[in-house]
Amino acid sequence: MSTGASLVEKAKKSAAYQAVDENFPENAKVVGVGSGSTVIYVAERIGQLKNKESFVCIPTGFQSKQLIIDNGLRLGTIEQYPEVDIAFDGADEVDTELNLIKGGGACLFQEKLVAAAASKFVVVADFRKRSPSKLGIQWRKGIPIEIVPCAYAKVIKELKSMGATTVDLRQGGSAKAGPVVTDNNNFLIDADFGEVADPAKLHTDIKQLVGVVETGLFVQMADKTYFGEESGDVKCWSK
Numbered sequence: 001m002s003t004g005a006s007l008v009e010k011a012k013k014s015a016a017y018q019a020v021d022e023n024f025p026e027n028a029k030v031v032g033v034g035s036g037s038t039v040i041y042v043a044e045r046i047g048q049l050k051n052k053e054s055f056v057c058i059p060t061g062f063q064s065k066q067l068i069i070d071n072g073l074r075l076g077t078i079e080q081y082p083e084v085d086i087a088f089d090g091a092d093e094v095d096t097e098l099n100l101i102k103g104g105g106a107c108l109f110q111e112k113l114v115a116a117a118a119s120k121f122v123v124v125a126d127f128r129k130r131s132p133s134k135l136g137i138q139w140r141k142g143i144p145i146e147i148v149p150c151a152y153a154k155v156i157k158e159l160k161s162m163g164a165t166t167v168d169l170r171q172g173g174s175a176k177a178g179p180v181v182t183d184n185n186n187f188l189i190d191a192d193f194g195e196v197a198d199p200a201k202l203h204t205d206i207k208q209l210v211g212v213v214e215t216g217l218f219v220q221m222a223d224k225t226y227f228g229e230e231s232g233d234v235k236c237w238s239k
């Protein structure tokens with residue numbers, strides 16, 4: 001009998017494999033590979049393609065770069081290839097409009113850069129990531145926000161005055177004393193705004209604060225999301 005953890009793992013793998021199988025363009029030249037535990041299976045599936053010498057993969061951070069290398073894929077950079085045919089990535093939460101919260105694994109800036117450069121953006125997730133309506137229902141840790149380190153005290157104060165109920169500078173915990181440092185040498189703040197009524201407005205309001213590099217709100221960027229279900233099925237939401 002499958003345990004809860006192995007059901008989740010199977011769900012991630014089924015979603016990732018189906019997303020690659022149904023969306024990988026035959027003549028793809030440049031492919032974005034996201035970050036996190038679900039994308040591991042995306043990279044694995046792309047690594048099984050017979051024509052893997054014919055395209056380059058663009059990473060969204062250090063872990064993603066390692067996934068590309070470990071699966072025998074060609075590594076490129078977004079500076080060399082600013083036009084991406086398709087990008088695959090995970091999400092922390094997906095709402096019914098396909099808006100996303102991302103950055104639970106501290107990789108949001110490069111993820112958004114690659115997704116924004118992509119003609120098509122496909123998200124892979126397990127059933128726990130699906131919101132019944134708005135963002136902020138399933139993912140309760142707050143919206144990840146990447147900031148320039150010296151701005152943290154100012155931005156925390158401003159997020160509180162914008163109505164965030166809890167605002168935390170993300171800590172490394174037992175793995176690192178002090179704050180998490182992103183792949184871009186920045187800090188992360190997690191700001192809880194509860195249920196997000198208008199993700200586009202919240203993103204714009206946060207982005208205007210001096211010191212904010214990017215928010216983990218991906219508004220109207222995803223074309224499709226594949227959810228691996230507990231039953232073993234995969235559900236696809238598309239625009």
Ligand SMILES: O=C[C@H](O)[C@H](O)[C@H](O)COP(=O)(O)O
Nearest residue numbers: 036037038090103105106107
């Ligand atoms: O910063 C991390 C990324 O946004 C991930 O794609 C996101 O946290 C989902 O990761 P996972 O597939 O491990 O749930």
